[in-house]
Amino acid sequence: MSGPLDGIRVLxxxxxxGQYMGRLLASHGADVIKVEPLAGDxxxxxxxxxxxxxxxxRSLFWWYxxxxxxxxxxxxxQPDGAALIRRLAAxxxxxxxxxxxxxxxxxxxxYAKLSAxxxxxxxxxxxxxxxxxxxxxxxxxxxxGLALAGPMSLCGYDDLPGTPPIxxxxxxxxxxxxxFGAAGTLVALLERAESGRGQxxxxxxxxxxxxxxxxxxPYALFERQPLRRQTGRHAxxxxxxxxxxxxxxxxxxxxxxxxxxDADFLQLVEWAEESGLGGELRDPELRDGRKRQLGLGxxxxxxxxxxxxxxIASKPSQEIYRGGQERGAAWGTLNTPDELLxxxxxxERGFWVDVDxxxxxxxxxxxxxxxxxxxxxxxxxxxxxxxxxxxDTILRDELGLSRDELTALAGAEIIA
Amino acid sequence: xxxxxxPYQEGPGQQVTSDLPLAGVRVVDLTWIVAxxxxxxxxxxxxxxxIRIENQQTLDSxxxxxxxxxxxxxxxxxxxxxxxxxxxxxxTLNVRHPDGMAVLKKLIALSDVVIENYSxxxxxxxxxxxxxxxxxxxxxxxxxxxxxxxxxRDRHYSTWGPTAQALSGLTAMSGLPGQPSxxxxxxYMDHTAGYSAMIATLAALRHRQTxxxxxxxxxxxxEAGAVLCxxxxxxxxxxxxxxxSPHNPPGNRAAWPxxxxxxxxxxxxxxxxxxxxxxxxxxxxxxxxxxxxxxGRDEWAVDDRFxxxxxxxxxxxxxxxxxxxxxxxxxxxxxxxxxQAAGVPAGVVxxxxxxxxxxxxxxxxxxxxxxxxxxxxxHLTDGTPAKLSRTPAQRRAAGPRLGADNEAxxxxxxGYDDDARMxxxxxxxxG
Numbered sequence: 001m002s003g004p005l006d007g008i009r010v011l012x013x014x015x016x017x018g019q020y021m022g023r024l025l026a027s028h029g030a031d032v033i034k035v036e037p038l039a040g041d042x043x044x045x046x047x048x049x050x051x052x053x054x055x056x057x058r059s060l061f062w063w064y065x066x067x068x069x070x071x072x073x074x075x076x077x078q079p080d081g082a083a084l085i086r087r088l089a090a091x092x093x094x095x096x097x098x099x100x101x102x103x104x105x106x107x108x109x110x111y112a113k114l115s116a117x118x119x120x121x122x123x124x125x126x127x128x129x130x131x132x133x134x135x136x137x138x139x140x141x142x143x144x145g146l147a148l149a150g151p152m153s154l155c156g157y158d159d160l161p162g163t164p165p166i167x168x169x170x171x172x173x174x175x176x177x178x179x180f181g182a183a184g185t186l187v188a189l190l191e192r193a194e195s196g197r198g199q200x201x202x203x204x205x206x207x208x209x210x211x212x213x214x215x216x217x218p219y220a221l222f223e224r225q226p227l228r229r230q231t232g233r234h235a236x237x238x239x240x241x242x243x244x245x246x247x248x249x250x251x252x253x254x255x256x257x258x259x260x261x262d263a264d265f266l267q268l269v270e271w272a273e274e275s276g277l278g279g280e281l282r283d284p285e286l287r288d289g290r291k292r293q294l295g296l297g298x299x300x301x302x303x304x305x306x307x308x309x310x311x312i313a314s315k316p317s318q319e320i321y322r323g324g325q326e327r328g329a330a331w332g333t334l335n336t337p338d339e340l341l342x343x344x345x346x347x348e349r350g351f352w353v354d355v356d357x358x359x360x361x362x363x364x365x366x367x368x369x370x371x372x373x374x375x376x377x378x379x380x381x382x383x384x385x386x387x388x389x390x391x392d393t394i395l396r397d398e399l400g401l402s403r404d405e406l407t408a409l410a411g412a413e414i415i416a
Numbered sequence: 417x418x419x420x421x422x423p424y425q426e427g428p429g430q431q432v433t434s435d436l437p438l439a440g441v442r443v444v445d446l447t448w449i450v451a452x453x454x455x456x457x458x459x460x461x462x463x464x465x466x467i468r469i470e471n472q473q474t475l476d477s478x479x480x481x482x483x484x485x486x487x488x489x490x491x492x493x494x495x496x497x498x499x500x501x502x503x504x505x506x507x508t509l510n511v512r513h514p515d516g517m518a519v520l521k522k523l524i525a526l527s528d529v530v531i532e533n534y535s536x537x538x539x540x541x542x543x544x545x546x547x548x549x550x551x552x553x554x555x556x557x558x559x560x561x562x563x564x565x566x567x568x569r570d571r572h573y574s575t576w577g578p579t580a581q582a583l584s585g586l587t588a589m590s591g592l593p594g595q596p597s598x599x600x601x602x603x604y605m606d607h608t609a610g611y612s613a614m615i616a617t618l619a620a621l622r623h624r625q626t627x628x629x630x631x632x633x634x635x636x637x638x639e640a641g642a643v644l645c646x647x648x649x650x651x652x653x654x655x656x657x658x659x660x661s662p663h664n665p666p667g668n669r670a671a672w673p674x675x676x677x678x679x680x681x682x683x684x685x686x687x688x689x690x691x692x693x694x695x696x697x698x699x700x701x702x703x704x705x706x707x708x709x710x711x712g713r714d715e716w717a718v719d720d721r722f723x724x725x726x727x728x729x730x731x732x733x734x735x736x737x738x739x740x741x742x743x744x745x746x747x748x749x750x751x752x753x754x755x756q757a758a759g760v761p762a763g764v765v766x767x768x769x770x771x772x773x774x775x776x777x778x779x780x781x782x783x784x785x786x787x788x789x790x791x792x793x794x795h796l797t798d799g800t801p802a803k804l805s806r807t808p809a810q811r812r813a814a815g816p817r818l819g820a821d822n823e824a825x826x827x828x829x830x831g832y833d834d835d836a837r838m839x840x841x842x843x844x845x846x847g
Binding site: 004005006007008024028045046047048050051052060061063064065111124129130132133134135136138139140141143144145146147148149150151152153154155156157160161162163164165166167168169170171172175176177179180181182183184186187188189190191193194197199200201202203204205206207208210211212213214215216217218219220221222223224225226227228229230231232233234235237243244252253254256257325328330331332333334335336337338339340341344345346348349351364365366367368369370371372373374375376 | 437438440450458462481482483485495496499500559563564565567568569570571573574575576577578579580581582583584585586587588589590591592595596597598599600601602603604606607608611612613614615616618619620621622623625626629630631632633634635636638639640642643644645646647648649650651652653654655657658659660664665667668670671672673674678680682687688689690691693694695696697699703755756759760761762763764765766767768769770771772773775776777778780781783784792795796797798799801802803804805806807
């Protein structure tokens with residue numbers, strides 16, 4: 001089987017914030033050439049590291065977001081380096097970049113220049129705030145991005161007074177932006193097949209994160225109302241009941257997904273009663289599915305949760321999770337990411353994939369595809385490249401540079 | 417600052433599709449709640465013709481979802497629904513009625529993509545598994561979003577956004593150390609599963625462009641979440657280090673790269689209000705020096721405890737305390753402006769109304785525009801964060817009223833005449 005993007009060639013100039021974008025294209029089969037500075041991409045300095053020893057080829061961040069790419073180390077700040085980039089760009093379908101707006105224009109590598117003799121080129125810029133506007137060149141980080149764009153305002157605690165909103169997990173602004181950058185790129189490629197023309201895609205992480213706030217955005221648009229953050233559950237216009245309850249081993253279970261049907265709910269009640277912990281769950285009011293629904297701030301739901309909490313606390317988390325699901329409840333354990341590796345289901349589905357790390361003589365298990373394409377290949381064909389691993393190959397095969405020219409460029413510290 | 421929403425030029429409901437990049441792609445949209453509709457929302461923004469299949473007896477619960485700006489009067493009064501389903505069409509069908517199912521099958525035969533986010537067994541129970549869909553349309557792209565996917569031991573289990581976030585690890589990675597998980601204050605995995613489905617669907621469309629073949633896409637919402645925790649999972653598979661530790665989750669401090677200062681600091685206002693907090697992160701010595709200078713605390717810059725990144729990390733309790741003393745009582749916005757002028761990454765924890773009504777960047781890029789809806793009236797909506805220079809996404813219409821397109825789809829697209837449409841209605845096939 002071939003990948004759905006086989007034959008698509010991509011030049012990836014992105015720093016860490018945009019590297020997931022190229023990874024998404026690469027694992028769908030595109031040939032992605034990652035251009036990095038001679039000293040290595042900044043992503044190579046983000047941990048964790050193999051055996052906790054830092055090194056340009058030991059970053060697990062680099063590995064994950066740059067798998068399936070090839071690496072060419074070129075100093076594009078030097079005119080001869082920029083010239084090499086222009087020549088490479090002439091032979092690709094897509095250029096991805098995440099420089100501060102205006103940077104590439106100064107180097108003669110902006111869309112206008114690169115597309116002048118290559119109108120089929122699709123070029124996507126993924127930047128914190130987009131290409132224009134008063135804050136386009138503001139200093140930014142993943143956490144500052146999640147703060148300014150809304151997601152962070154919705155996360156935190158309502159029962160720990162004085163605590164701040166919480167930045168929910170690192171690198172997520174990178175991911176949210178990269179999803180939009182990749183989608184915009186693919187849309188432009190599909191359109192190109194009809195029109196024969198490429199175009200420029202200006203993707204703003206700020207806008208991407210702002211629209212990725214579920215009810216937060218419509219409440220603002222329609223009611224001008226901020227939602228209040230609440231511990232471990234959705235922010236809301238008015239207080240709602242907690243969803244996460246500890247099992248007997250201390251692991252919390254998310255029970256937002258209460259069964260909608262009465263038959264399923266009665267199975268849950270009977271299960272609790274087997275332990276003598278049915279409480280008032282047979283209250284006739286709870287026979288109405290709407291009265292059981294969480295997230296609405298209902299007294300009936302609160303009473304139900306009081307009894308369920310006592311039952312959940314009586315059994316280990318795996319038993320509660322699986323027992324609930326078997327009875328039609330969409331419950332879930334609050335795993336840490338590594339704990340998902342213990343669940344046979346995802347192994348059975350072939351989610352995890354083994355990647356050969358020949359440089360270490362090891363095979364490493366990676367998370368697999370975000371969506372399984374059953375009729376074309378999604379695969380991690382190749383570990384992330386070592387620094388400059390493909391510099392000579394690419395410049396020789398793609399641009400026809402001779403051994404002498406390569407030596408001269410390396411001597412002048414334009415390539416490595 | 418005044419409201420500066422930019423009126424959108426086209427009138428409501430106009431189908432301006434000629435310059436849209438996905439024009440000509442027809443999607444039979446059997447999705448509901450948030451994950452599936454997020455995927456089809458983006459496809460519709462880019463010009464795909466997305467036809468929502470709805471049923472009056474089992475309405476999409478988002479049609480009841482708050483807010484209802486003009487009062488609670490479903491199925492057409494939800495602002496949330498309209499926001500999530502703009503640019504789409506709606507037809508009501510009763511697929512349990514053979515004639516209703518016949519209409520759906522005719523529609524599938526004319527469509528490029530069929531997408532659903534039911535529990536994993538529903539489509540097969542309806543006789544609409546991938547093989548049956550292919551019999552109707554050889555090159556169909558069939559996209560399913562489910563909690564656990566359509567294969568494996570637990571394929572009959574189900575998720576909501578919060579369940580998928582919990583199982584995948586995203587919830588447990590958010591919070592203060594030693595406290596219960598703060599988690600995500602919304603269904604992040606409904607959005608991101610939708611984005612992942614969109615990207616896979618676009619890739620499959622490209623595959624079809626080059627090979628003529630359709631295919632099945634089987635997305636598990638839990639897997640789509642695990643994909644967003646990659647380095648933490650590799651830390652286990654490479655270093656055998658689990659995530660649980662006294663320092664994890666790290667609150668608002670940096671996980672990777674490890675830098676300090678990296679935290680939220682209370683300024684003026686009520687700590688319960690998001691906007692009272694300022695996020696500041698210094699990833700380099702220059703940024704730290706600029707912070708010290710902006711704060712007028714040159715003594716910090718020469719303090720041995722803060723001289724290098726490793727020492728700042730070791731002494732980050734002291735770093736955070738000093739910065740917090742400086743920010744307390746000051747305007748978060750003013751401090752943000754001053755720090756940014758000095759090149760320090762700093763951002764107020766803005767709530768969504770601040771972003772929609774007062775964010776100069778959002779306003780300058782015209783990200784918020786007006787839209788019009790028969791029940792909701794003139795209202796605001798947000799843009800599409802990837803701007804295509806030649807064929808940009810468009811907001812053509814608000815969310816469809818229930819069954820708004822019954823007549824057009826049955827008549828113009830499927831060729832049912834007046835009598836035939838009336839018969840479907842009388843027979844109860846139009847749900």
